[in-house]
Amino acid sequence: MIIMGRYNDMLEKLENIRPVGNRERIPFKCTSCGACCRDVRDSIMLEPFDTYRLIRHFKRGDSCSGSPEEILDGIAELKPLSRGYWVYVLKTVNDSGVCLFLKDNKCRVYASRPRTCRTYPFAVETYENSPELKWLLCTEKPHHFRGGLITPREWQRRSFSKEEVTFLLEEAKTLPEIGRLIAQIPDSLLDKAEAMALSFTYFAYDFNMPFLTQYRENMSMLKAYLKNMTVNTVE
Numbered sequence: 001m002i003i004m005g006r007y008n009d010m011l012e013k014l015e016n017i018r019p020v021g022n023r024e025r026i027p028f029k030c031t032s033c034g035a036c037c038r039d040v041r042d043s044i045m046l047e048p049f050d051t052y053r054l055i056r057h058f059k060r061g062d063s064c065s066g067s068p069e070e071i072l073d074g075i076a077e078l079k080p081l082s083r084g085y086w087v088y089v090l091k092t093v094n095d096s097g098v099c100l101f102l103k104d105n106k107c108r109v110y111a112s113r114p115r116t117c118r119t120y121p122f123a124v125e126t127y128e129n130s131p132e133l134k135w136l137l138c139t140e141k142p143h144h145f146r147g148g149l150i151t152p153r154e155w156q157r158r159s160f161s162k163e164e165v166t167f168l169l170e171e172a173k174t175l176p177e178i179g180r181l182i183a184q185i186p187d188s189l190l191d192k193a194e195a196m197a198l199s200f201t202y203f204a205y206d207f208n209m210p211f212l213t214q215y216r217e218n219m220s221m222l223k224a225y226l227k228n229m230t231v232n233t234v235e
Contacts, residue, residue, distance in 0.1 A: 016139045016140040017123065017136050017137065017138050017139065017140075018136065019136055020122070020135050020136065020137045021135075021152070022132070022135055022151065022152045022153045022156070023151050023152075024151060024152065025149045025150070026121075026137060026145070026150050026152075027145050027146055027147060027148070028145055028148065028149075029144065029146065029148045031144070032105055032106070033143075034102055034105035034106075035141050035143075035144075036117075036120050036121070036141060036144075037099040037101075037102040037117075038096055038097065038098050039096060039097045039098075040090070040092060040097055040098075040099055041092045041097030042079065042089055043116075044089060044090040044099070044114055044116045044117070045087050045088070045089050045116070046087065046088040046090060046114055047114070047167075047171065048171070048201050048215055049115070049167050049211055049215070050114040050115055051076075051088060051202050052205055052207065053112040054071070054075065054109060055068045055071050055072065055205075055207055056112070056207040057109055057111075057112040058071050059071070068205075072088055072202065075090065075091055075101075076088040076089060076090050077091055078198075082179060082182075083182065083190075084182040084183075084190050084193050084194050084197070085178065085179060085182055085194070085197055086194060086197070086198060090114065101113075115164070115168075118159040118160070119155065119159055120138060121138045121139070121144060121145075122135050122136060122137055122152055123136040123138055126168060126169055131169060133152075133156065133165070133168070135155075163210075163211065166212060167211070167212055167215065170215075174219045174223075177223060178197065178219070178222065178223065178226065181226040181227060181230065182197065182226065184230040185226065185229055189229055192229070193226060193229060196225055197222060197226075200218040200219065200221060200222040201218070201222070204218050
């Protein structure tokens with residue numbers, strides 16, 4: 001059971017999306033129309049770095065006193081990605097599936113927006129055993145594709161910090177390992193494994209400290225706990 005593989009397979013099956021080279025020039029210009037923030041129900045999956053940024057954003061706000069769990073429950077919903085592994089998906093409002101952060105065609109959390117939003121009109125995958133990123137172009141909003149010229153390479157420099165790229169590459173290696181371990185967990189321990197995976201993936205952070213080192217430590221501890229659960233079961 002490879003969690004990242006399922007996510008990549010899902011991307012490739014989407015309509016109006018095609019691979020592009022990282023130096024391919026695309027005639028794209030954002031018009032601030034808000035169209036890419038509509039009809040997004042169940043389509044913006046939040047990665048740990050996304051939720052870290054969003055939780056930090058709200059915890060730094062004067063009116064927020066909730067726990068990380070309460071903050072996420074207010075802006076996202078849990079969805080099963082595979083057996084024993086759940087992910088947060090950004091909530092939407094009304095029948096049009098409008099992002100709850102969209103107001104007057106502007107994003108209320110723009111500086112802390114999820115990676116899916118940062119990379120649009122592109123989506124990103126990883127290659128196995130490669131530091132390069134695989135870029136896909138989302139073409140469902142044709143009115144965007146006129147005006148200026150951009151390349152995925154330029155978009156990466158504009159949208160990603162080095163820490164974010166490193167996280168993306170490391171997550172692509174870590175998720176399959178976690179998926180294989182969870183697949184070995186017996187049903188009697190599955191609830192415990194699920195809770196542990198959620199905690200280490202999304203909540204066990206000091207939101208005043210840098211993300212990446214904490215993520216690495218969390219994933220190392222999670223894998224150790226899951227391995228211990230499978231070993232004890234076999235014995």
